[in-house]
Amino acid sequence: MDWKIAELKELEDKIWRCTACGTCKIAYDYGPPPTFGEICPAGTEFGFEGMMASKGKIAFARGILSGELPWDDELLEAIYKCTVCAGCQNQCQLDHKPFIPEIIEAMRRKAVEDGVGPMPLHKNLLQSMKNYNNPYQGPRRVRTDWTRPFKKAGKPIKDINKEPAPVLFFVGCTGAFNTAARAVPTATASIFQKLGMDFGILGENEICCGSTAMRVGDSEEFKRVATKNLETFKWAHDERGVKTIVSSCAGCYRAIKKDYSLSSEYDKIMEGIEVIHTADYLNRLYKEGKLKFKGELPWKVTYHDPCHTGRHLNKFIIDHEGKQLWKGAYLDVDQSECLYEQPRDLLKAIPGVEFVEMPRNRANAFCCGGGGGVMTGFGEWATKNASLRVQEGMDTGADRMVSICPFCHFNLNEGSKRIGGQVKVHDLTELIDKVLVGSNDD
Amino acid sequence: MSELSSPQKDQVFTATDVGNVDSVLKELRKIVGETNCTASRHIRYAYSYDLSFVKPKAPDYVVMAETVEQVQGLLRFANKEKIPVVPYTAGTNIGGLTIPERGGILLDLKKMNKIVDIDSEAHVAVIEPGVSHAKLADALYKHKLRFGWPVGPPSASVLACAISHGIGGLNAKYGLNSQEITSMEVVLPTGELVRVGSCAIRHDAWHSCLPMPQLDGLFKGWLGSTGVVTKIGISVHPIPPLLKVFTVSCDNVEDMYSYMLNLSNYEMCDDLTAVSWWLAQVPIPYPFKTKPDDAPEWFSFATTTSWTEKEREARTEIWETVFEEEQKKNTSIKRTVYPEEALKGRTQLPSQVVGSTKNYCKQGGAGISWPGTFTPAKVWAPVYNKWKEILIGHNLSPSVRMSMYRGVHYGMLRAMIPFNKQSAEETENARHAIVECLKVDLDSGGIPYKPPIDFATEINKRANPGYLDLLRRMKKFLDPNDIMNPGKLGI
Numbered sequence: 033m034d035w036k037i038a039e040l041k042e043l044e045d046k047i048w049r050c051t052a053c054g055t056c057k058i059a060y061d062y063g064p065p066p067t068f069g070e071i072c073p074a075g076t077e078f079g080f081e082g083m084m085a086s087k088g089k090i091a092f093a094r095g096i097l098s099g100e101l102p103w104d105d106e107l108l109e110a111i112y113k114c115t116v117c118a119g120c121q122n123q124c125q126l127d128h129k130p131f132i133p134e135i136i137e138a139m140r141r142k143a144v145e146d147g148v149g150p151m152p153l154h155k156n157l158l159q160s161m162k163n164y165n166n167p168y169q170g171p172r173r174v175r176t177d178w179t180r181p182f183k184k185a186g187k188p189i190k191d192i193n194k195e196p197a198p199v200l201f202f203v204g205c206t207g208a209f210n211t212a213a214r215a216v217p218t219a220t221a222s223i224f225q226k227l228g229m230d231f232g233i234l235g236e237n238e239i240c241c242g243s244t245a246m247r248v249g250d251s252e253e254f255k256r257v258a259t260k261n262l263e264t265f266k267w268a269h270d271e272r273g274v275k276t277i278v279s280s281c282a283g284c285y286r287a288i289k290k291d292y293s294l295s296s297e298y299d300k301i302m303e304g305i306e307v308i309h310t311a312d313y314l315n316r317l318y319k320e321g322k323l324k325f326k327g328e329l330p331w332k333v334t335y336h337d338p339c340h341t342g343r344h345l346n347k348f349i350i351d352h353e354g355k356q357l358w359k360g361a362y363l364d365v366d367q368s369e370c371l372y373e374q375p376r377d378l379l380k381a382i383p384g385v386e387f388v389e390m391p392r393n394r395a396n397a398f399c400c401g402g403g404g405g406v407m408t409g410f411g412e413w414a415t416k417n418a419s420l421r422v423q424e425g426m427d428t429g430a431d432r433m434v435s436i437c438p439f440c441h442f443n444l445n446e447g448s449k450r451i452g453g454q455v456k457v458h459d460l461t462e463l464i465d466k467v468l469v470g471s472n473d474d
Numbered sequence: 475m476s477e478l479s480s481p482q483k484d485q486v487f488t489a490t491d492v493g494n495v496d497s498v499l500k501e502l503r504k505i506v507g508e509t510n511c512t513a514s515r516h517i518r519y520a521y522s523y524d525l526s527f528v529k530p531k532a533p534d535y536v537v538m539a540e541t542v543e544q545v546q547g548l549l550r551f552a553n554k555e556k557i558p559v560v561p562y563t564a565g566t567n568i569g570g571l572t573i574p575e576r577g578g579i580l581l582d583l584k585k586m587n588k589i590v591d592i593d594s595e596a597h598v599a600v601i602e603p604g605v606s607h608a609k610l611a612d613a614l615y616k617h618k619l620r621f622g623w624p625v626g627p628p629s630a631s632v633l634a635c636a637i638s639h640g641i642g643g644l645n646a647k648y649g650l651n652s653q654e655i656t657s658m659e660v661v662l663p664t665g666e667l668v669r670v671g672s673c674a675i676r677h678d679a680w681h682s683c684l685p686m687p688q689l690d691g692l693f694k695g696w697l698g699s700t701g702v703v704t705k706i707g708i709s710v711h712p713i714p715p716l717l718k719v720f721t722v723s724c725d726n727v728e729d730m731y732s733y734m735l736n737l738s739n740y741e742m743c744d745d746l747t748a749v750s751w752w753l754a755q756v757p758i759p760y761p762f763k764t765k766p767d768d769a770p771e772w773f774s775f776a777t778t779t780s781w782t783e784k785e786r787e788a789r790t791e792i793w794e795t796v797f798e799e800e801q802k803k804n805t806s807i808k809r810t811v812y813p814e815e816a817l818k819g820r821t822q823l824p825s826q827v828v829g830s831t832k833n834y835c836k837q838g839g840a841g842i843s844w845p846g847t848f849t850p851a852k853v854w855a856p857v858y859n860k861w862k863e864i865l866i867g868h869n870l871s872p873s874v875r876m877s878m879y880r881g882v883h884y885g886m887l888r889a890m891i892p893f894n895k896q897s898a899e900e901t902e903n904a905r906h907a908i909v910e911c912l913k914v915d916l917d918s919g920g921i922p923y924k925p926p927i928d929f930a931t932e933i934n935k936r937a938n939p940g941y942l943d944l945l946r947r948m949k950k951f952l953d954p955n956d957i958m959n960p961g962k963l964g965i
Contacts, residue, residue: 048896051525051840053627054566055826060608060628062822068612068628079538079585080512081565082520091520100519107516125827126836358837 033259034296037251040097040138045360047093047135049128056085056120056132059396069392071119073399073406073417083113085120086132093135096142103148111139112151113413116247116404118343122395127362130348136404140249150248151409158250165239165257167408168209172236178207178214179233182221189221192232196272199224199231200265202288204281205240206438212445213438219461220280220310226470227317231278234264243287243340248405258292266301280310280461282340282437289369290344309341311436311460315374318381324469328384333463334430335379335387336421336444337397338437341371346395367395375436375460382467388428398424400435402443418447422455433457498557502537502579505547510538510585521562521572521580525835526843527893527905528570528926533560533580540585542659542667542704549702549957550665552579556955559663561698563603563631567638568842569926571697575961581702583631589613590705591680598656600680600707603633607824619710620644622651623823633706639695639848639923641877641886643777643823644711646743649880652694656682656707660693663701663953673707680707692952697924699959700952714779716786719821720793723770723810727855727876729800730772733807734878735851737776737796741881742789747820748774750858753873753890756815760838760892761869775812777821834873838892841901845911845929846888849920851878854887860914861889868907887920930964 059071070076075084082088092111095101114136121132128135143149150158160169179189190197201224207217224231239260245253268274279285288307292298317323347369351361372394380387392398401407401417422444425433433448433455435441444457502511512518513535523530534557539545552559558578565572574580587604594617601610607621608628614620622642624635635642636651637658648654657671657680668674670690671683683690693700724730730748738746751765752758754773765771776793780786800807819827835842849857854876862872870891877886889911893904909928916922916936922929934942946965949956 045896048840049836051835051842052523052565053525054564054629055627057564057629058606058608060824060826062825063615065615066608066611066824068606068608079510079582080517080520080536081582082517088520091523092516095516095519101516104515106514110514110516123826361836 033262035251035255036294036296037141038134038138040093040135040142043093043131043135043138044097046128046131047090047097049126050086050090051126052087052091054087056087056124059119059123059392061396067391067396069396069398071123071392071396071398073115073117073401074113076420077413077417078113083110086124086135087120089114089136089139090128093139096139103143103146108143108148109151111136111143112149112154112248112405112409114404115339115399115401115406117339117399119396119399122343127360129362130350133344137247137249141251144249150250150405153409154248154405157408158245158248158253161240161245161253161257166205166209167240167244168205170209175203175208175238176235178217179221181218182225187225190232191235192268192272192274193235193237195232197230197232198273199229199276199278200268200274201231201233202241202277202279202284203233203238204279204284204438206283206442207281208238210438210442213442215462216280216438216441216459219459219465222465223314223461223468226465226468227322237264241284241287243283243291244405244408246287246291247403254291258287258295261288262292262295262297262301265305269305275305277305277307278310278313279307280436280438280459282309282338283439285309286340286344309371309436311341311371311375311378314464315378318378323381323464325381325383325467326469327467329382329463329467330384331432332386332388332430333379333432333434334390334425334428335376335393336390336400336425336433336435336440337372337394338435338440339397339399339403341436342397343370343395345369345371370395371436375434378460378464379434382463385463388430390424390428392424400440400443401447402439407439407443414443415446415450418443419450420447422448422457423451426455431455434460434463436460498535498555501551502535502548505551506537506539506544510540512536521565524565524567524570524573525841526568526570526926527841527901527908528573531573531575532577533574534577535579536582537579538582538585542661545581545661545702545704546665546667548579548581549661549663552957553664553955556957558957558960560959561702563634564606564627564629566627566630567634567924568844569924569929571638571924571926571962575927578957583702586704592617592619592710594619596681597710597712598680598707599710600705601632602705603631603703605632606630607632611824614710618713620713621708621710622648622654624651625820625823625825628824628826632708633703636706636708637694637703638697643745643821645877645879645886646738646746647741647880648709648711654709655690655694656680656709658690658693658703658707659705660701660703663955663958671707692948697959697962699949699962701958714781716780716783717821718778718780718786718789719812719817720776720778721774721810721812721817722797723773723808725771725806727772727858729805729807730774730876731851731854732803732805733796733800734774734876735882736800737793738878738882740792740796742792743776743778743878745777745877746774747875747877748772749816750872750874752871753875754813754816756813756819757836758834758838758873758890758892759871760835760894762866762871770806770808770810773810773812775817775820834890835892839894839896841893841895841904842890843893843904843908843926844888844890845908845915845922846924847886847912847915847920847922848884849887849915849918851876851882851885853918853920854885857887857915857918857920861911864910864914865889865891865907868903870904870907887915927962927964930962934964
C-alpha cells in the first residue's frame with residue numbers, strides 16, 4: 033500500500049505563498065455586525081509572532097528549509113506548541129491555505145525523520161502504540177471494559193469478529209481507555225441499542241486509528257496502524273457485511289475520512305463502506321423521524337465545535353491545471369462535510385434545552401487546546417487553553433457545554449475544573465441518551 | 475554593546491550568540507518577566523522579514539511589553555546601554571518599517587491591546603497599540619460607530635496605521651487616519667512618559683490636540699523613531715444606514731482625474747478612489763499582462779453614506795450633474811459596474827479578502843511593495859503615464875490607485891507591485907522599478923508615506939537643508955542615543 037504523505041521539501045512552493053500578512057492571526061468576519069476573536073491557541077498563550085498562527089509556523093518552515101534555523105530544543109518545542117486546529121487556515125486567503133496544517137505536520141515529520149522529534153512525552157505515546165496498539169499504554173483487554181455494564185444488564189454488545197452486523201461502531205482509544213471519556217462510547221452504544229440497531233465493535237481487536245501518531249509527525253507509525261485498519265475494514269465489509277463505520281471520536285473520524293485517503297488503496301478498499309460520525313448519523317435519523325424524545329433536559333447549553341469535525345473537514349478547491357486563475361490557485365472552500373449544523377440541530381431538538389452560541393463558533397471556533405499532541409506534550413497549557421474556552425461558554429450563561437469529541441470532552445472538563453468547574457462538559461450522545469425513547473420504553 | 479549596534483549590511487540573517495548576551499536578557503527579564511522576552515533564534519527569525527522587498531534582518535532580542543511602566547523600564551535600559559529598539563505591533567506595513575536595521579530589541583506591543591474607552595457621545599475612542607482594526611470594528615459597531623478602516627489585514631494595528639499616516643475608507647471626508655488622532659500618550663526614548671493634546675492637561679480628556687501647540691507631530695510619521703506611542707485618542711464616526719456607491723470607468727487617466735476633481739468639489743464622498751485596470755483585477759496580474767483593448771483603463775468608485783432617502787437622492791442628483799458635465803466635455807467617462815469582488819474588497823472594510831493581500835500579491839508569490847505617495851491630483855496623469863512606462867518596462871503591472879483626500883486638498887497615488895519573493899532577481903527587479911517610480915513622483919511634488927529606507931534616501935536628496943537639519947535636531951533632542959528604530963529616516 034503506497035501512501036502520499038508530503039515531505040516538507042515538497043511543500044516549499046506552498047510555503048513561499050505565505051505573504052506574512054497576518055490575516056491568519058485572528059478570527060474576523062465582516063458582518064455587519066463585524067465579529068472579532070482570538071483564534072490561535074499558541075499565539076494567545078505565547079504571544080511571540082513566531083508562535084502566532086500560520087504566519088509564525090510558516091516562518092519556521094522557511095527557516096528549516098533554508099537551513100537558517102537548525103534544529104535546537106527551543107525550535108523543536110515551538111513547532112509542537114501548536115494544536116494544529118486549523119483556525120489560522122480558516123482566516124487565510126492565500127494559495128497555501130489548503131496546505132497549512134499539512135505544512136505544520138510536515139515540519140514535525142521532518143523533525144522525526146531527522147531524529148530530533150517528537151517531544152519526549154510523545155515518544156512514550158508512540159512507544160505505547162507500538163507495544164499496545166493504542167497511545168494510552170492500555171492492555172488489549174482493557175479496551176472493552178466500558179462494555180461490561182451492557183453485558184451485566186443482559187444487553188451485550190456484539191463482537192463483530194464473531195458475528196456479522198451492518199454497522200461497525202469504531203470506538204477509538206480515548207473513549208475506551210480514558211476513563212473520564214468512557215461516557216462517550218457508553219452513551220453511543222446505549223443509543224444504538226435503544227434504536228434497535230444491529231451494530232458491533234471490534235472489541236479487543238480494535239487498534240488505534242493513528243491520528244495521534246500522524247499529528248505528532250510519526251508517519252511510519254501512522255501508516256502501520258492505518259494499513260492494518262484498512263485491511264480490517266475490508267475484511268469487515270467482505271466477511272461481516274459491514275456497510276457503515278460509525279465513529280463517536282472526532283479524531284478517528286478525521287483520520288479515517290481524510291488521513292486514510294492518502295493511501296493508494298483507499299477508494300478500492302472503502303468501496304461500499306460509509307464512514308460517518310455519530311452526530312451526523314443521529315441527525316439523519318432525527319430528520320427521518322426515528323429519534324423520539326421523552327421528558328426534558330432543563331439545561332442551558334452551548335456547543336463547542338471540535339476542529340476535527342469542523343475545519344479539518346474542509347475541502348479546498350484548487351485550480352490544479354491553471355484553467356481559471358493559475359496553477360495551484362486556491363479558489364474556494366467547500367464546507368459541506370463539516371459537521372457544524374448536525375449537532376446544533378440535535379441539541380435544539382432536545383426538549384427543555386436552551387441553546388446558546390458562543391461568539392467564536394463553527395469555522396471560527398476556538399480550539400479546546402488538546403489537539404495536535406498538545407494534551408500529551410504540554411498538558412498544563414492544554415488545560416489552561418481549555419479553561420479559556422470554558423470561560424467563553426460560561427460567559428454565554430450556559431451551565432453545560434457539549435461537544436462531539438472525546439478529546440475535547442476530556443480536555444474541556446479539565447479546563448472547567450481548573451476554573452472552578454462551574455460548567456459541566458458533555459458529549460452530545462450523553463444528552464441524547466438521557467431523553468431518547470428506547471424500543472423497550474414504547 | 476557595540477556589536478549590537480553595528481549595522482548588519484546586506485545580512486539576510488545571522489543568529490546572535492546567545493551566550494554573549496545573557497546579561498542583557500537577564501535585565502530584560504527583570505523588566506517584562508521571563509516569558510515576555512527571548513533571544514531564541516527561531517523567534518527572532520520570525521520577526522526578520524515582512525511582505526516587502528526590504529532584506530530580512532533579525533533583532534537580537536524580542537520583548538513583549540504589557541504595561542506602560544514596562545515600556546518605560548525597557549527604554550530606560552536600552553537608552554542607558556545604547557541598544558536599538560524597534561516598536562512593532564503586527565508588522566503588516568509593506569515598507570519594511572519594523573525590520574531592524576541594526577539589530578537590538580524588537581518591542582512587540584501586541585499584548586497592549588486594551589480599548590481604554592469608547593465615548594459614544596463625543597465620538598472618541600482611546601486605544602492601545604495592540605488593538606487591531608478587527609477588534610475595534612467589533613467594539614465600535616456596538617455603538618453604531620466606525621473608523622476609516624484601511625485596505626489592510628484586519629489584524630493590523632489601528633494605532634500604528636494612524637501614527638504612520640495610514641489611509642482608510644473615510645479619507646475623502648476626514649483625511650488621513652493620522653488626522654483623526656485627537657491625543658497621544660508616548661514613552662520617550664529616554665523613558666519619560668509624555669502626553670500631547672487635551673489628555674496632557676486633564677488625564678481623561680482625549681477629545682483633541684487643540685488649541686495648544688500640536689506636539690503630536692513629534693510622533694506622527696516618524697516610523698517609531700521618536701518614541702513608543704502607548705495610547706491614542708481617535709475620532710470615530712456614526713454609521714449612516716444608507717450606502718450608495720457610484721461607479722464609472724474611462725479610457726485614460728486624464729478623463730478620470732477630471733471626473734474625480736469635479737466630484738470632489740462637492741465633498742460628499744466617504745471615499746473617492748480610482749484604480750487602473752490592473753488593480754481592478756483580482757489579483758493583480760503578475761508578471762505584466764496586456765489589458766484587453768475593449769476594457770476601460772480606469773474604474774472609479776465613489777462611496778457615499780446617507781441618513782435618509784432624501785439625503786441619498788440629493789447625493790445622487792449631485793453625482794448625476796457631475797457625470798453629465800463630464801460627458802459634455804467629450805471625455806470617455808461611462809457608467810459602469812465595478813467588478814464585484816473588487817468592490818466588496820474596498821467597501822466591506824476591514825476586509826479579509828483585501829487584507830490578506832489576495833487582491834495584490836497572490837499571483838506574484840508572497841512579495842508586495844509600492845511607491846505609496848501623497849501627490850497633488852493635478853499631477854496624477856503625468857506621473858501615472860510615466861509610472862506605466864517604468865513598470866511595464868520591468869514586466870510589472872501598472873496597478874495604480876488614485877484617491878482624493880478631504881475634498882480636493884490632496885490625493886493619494888500609489889502602485890501596488892506584487893513580486894515573486896522566492897526569487898531574489900524578481901524581488902530586486904521590483905525594488906528597482908518601485909524606486910524609479912518614486913523618483914518620478916518626488917520630482918513632480920509627491921511625497922511618499924511609510925517610506926522604506928530606499929525612499930527615505932530619495933526624499934532626503936531633494937529635501938530643504940533646513941528641514942533636514944531640523945529633523946536631525948528634533949531626533950537628537952528626543953532620542954539622544956539614536957536607539958529608536960535607527961536607520962529608517964536616512965538622516
